Amino acid sequence: MSRGAAFAGTALNALAGPAPALAGRAAFGLFCHPLRRGKVLPRERAAHERAAVEELTVAGKRVRVYRWGDGARPVVMLHGWQSRASRYAGFVPRLEALGLTALSFDAPGHGDSEGRSTTILEYREILRCLQDRYGAFHAVVAHSFGATSAFLALRSGVRAERLVTVSAVTHFGHLADEFGRILGLGPGLRTDLRHRIEHLLFADVQAPWQLFDATHRPEEIHVPMRIIHDTDDDMVPVAQAHALKAAYGDRADLLVTSGLGHRKVLGEAVVIDGALDFIGAGPGESGRGGF
Template identity: 25%
Template sequence: MSEKIYFNTSSKFSFKRSLVNMSTRLHHRLAPRHAENTARKLLLTPVRTKPKNAVPAGMVKGKVESKEGTLITYSLGSGPVWVLTHGWSGTASQYFPLMEHIASRGYTALAYDHPGHGESGGVYGHIPAFVGGLEAILDSVDDVAGLVGHSMGTASAIECHHQKLVDKPLLLIAPVLDYLDNLFGSVARSGYSMRLFHAVVEEVQESYRYPIQSIDPYSKLNLRRSPTIIVHDEADKFTKFSVSQRAAQEMENVSLVATQGQGHGRVMKCEQVLASFDKLIDKS
């Protein structure tokens, strides 16, 4: 259900959306605790999607323990490590084609399922959990060469302050650089009670001591000095191409590769992504 909320891009009037708004507001008014428990399950539970691509030969499956539960990892190749972090309701399997390319260039490609995603443990998904999971993955490896992120995985990667990511190149695919606007806008368009949504947000930020207003991938990307390449489809329905375009215009170390007809998901294994990875390692 959460996928229908976060990936809803329609701004047209909808009777169903109006009904959702009325029913969730009434639920919260009449039974606030039950409504908040229901909202937590609905808004923070990602869809555990099935693998998207065939497992490459030589893939090594492993485990990393984190505060959010056991994370399942997928490693291919040898040499310095490129970490790959997927987005909301995604899986590491979306990266398998890119991982084969990374391994062929003399690196180790290390992807993993976020907490509450794929085969990893945990139930809920949100930025604090994504950041915590990424930190556990980074703690588990020695020589980090760079990071590839997709969608919400880009926001959590930029938010992560782990020492092993300092000055490392980034390949950001369909990034969510305007995270808060994207999140609140998606929930508002769904018709879901914003008061109820704020109650869930408040609980998460208090539990993790992670103020949601501090999440600002765009500004934090601007502070990075390492080379960053963004690959973004011009017609992406879920994350704004215009924001990536503005970042490339305003930030000295950020460049943009625009694609057409790749959408939000297919873009992860397009030729422009492979070529952008090659360009980053040449710069390094």
Template identity: 30%
Template sequence: MKRFLFYITTKSYGAYLNLLCFIAPKKATLIAYSLFSQPRKGKLDATNLPPFLAEAEKETFEKNGQNFQTYIWKGDEKIIFLIHGWESNTARWKKLIPHLLETGHTIIAIDAPAHGLSEGKEFNVFQYASYIDIVSKKYAPKYIIGHSIGGKTSLYYQATYQNPSIEKMVLLGAPADFKVIFENYIKLLSLNSRMVQLLHQHYWDYFQIKVEQFSAQHFTPNITAKGFIIHDVEDKIVLYKEGEKITNHWKASVLETTKGLGHSLQNKDVYKKIVDFLSDSN
């Protein structure tokens, strides 16, 4: 029943936008972009945080009038950044963090725009990357671990900001091409060609980037850090071929294939391989 209601709702939104784009194109574009960029879940309640987050040291930063939240587990001078994905928050790292603490390194996790305890209603990779840059200027990370769109953001960040302190990056179930996510949204709402054209123009007008160019193919050649790509062959959210694409374009990366873990990749063997990768001196 829930699936049926979701289907009816999404197709109704699509039909409305397909009509509106001919009558009021600007309004239709803003609504379509809003539906695409505003997470429906992933927020945290500051008064009822999971214990491991409540006990962490916290630091708030600001970007364009909006505060965003970080959590810190102090260790040595080597710093690991954790970058979560869409409709998630720092709580997703609960099982990995104890393994990372065994390295003795400092861990800093960032709540994405409009997620966790970070303010805002809109999520986009460009803003998320700017958050990483702000925190990086205070705490120079040596390692970055990103899950899903957080992995995509990590790629974009390093390719764009060229942070020399970063030596290794771990991407978990990350998409290679933003176009795949974009086209899935188009298909979900059954948007017409006029509406699609307007959305493409919106990305160019506001972010100066073409959707098809927002790809690992264009980012990874600029990244010299070593990459460890972990992707599950049964991932139904971000298909396995996306992990293969990233690895094919990123010469300094290797692909670790799993089976049966899905998109979350929450598994002790995965955690151990991440720690081993970060600890390897080669």
């Protein structure tokens, strides 16, 4: 646990005794808003700067979109919480070599996009807008919270030929549970947080914990998928990848790595190779790796 998280958790737990409602509002605010915006890393700079930059608007917020290619055979790449599109820099030349267009975006509240926060529903709307602009996707690649969003989008009219998930958050409730664990929140604050997520953040959504779960109604998603997850992921246990595999059966293969963790996996050669081998495989082929 970082010093900042430990301090915030201690302060919130202390406040929860005399002022539980105030502590609950503060915890909910921290949950909804990224604490930092990811910066473009030196190794990402070259790819980032040669992207064609576009914009779209979702929920009144301008969203920065990046494109490498002419728009044909698009592969859209979704980043996770407190991340940004440039994390996929290592994927770009490989996709271009396959004759594919690489697409990504900074979600609201992230990177160079407007806003202070985003939701899974905004991710879905962004994918719908990009599909309207470029057509159905050759593939979707998604990391962490972005993967959770990809499953919802694919059950909601977004079309793709293949799906690659990396460090996927399979169970939507894990987001609240992991936030509570990182801050060391007491049981009362954890319960209050889940209540606020359900009744404030998603007040118009029926049963969000079920609806946003990546294993919800698996029969509605027919695309072949590759699930990539690291055994040493310290934020999303590899058990969630096994749950995805169990839900989607023969439609999915599972590539398990080790020693990579959660935050930096998109820059690792074994992850890029595993994703691109699958994306570039012909119809009916699964690419190298697998079970």
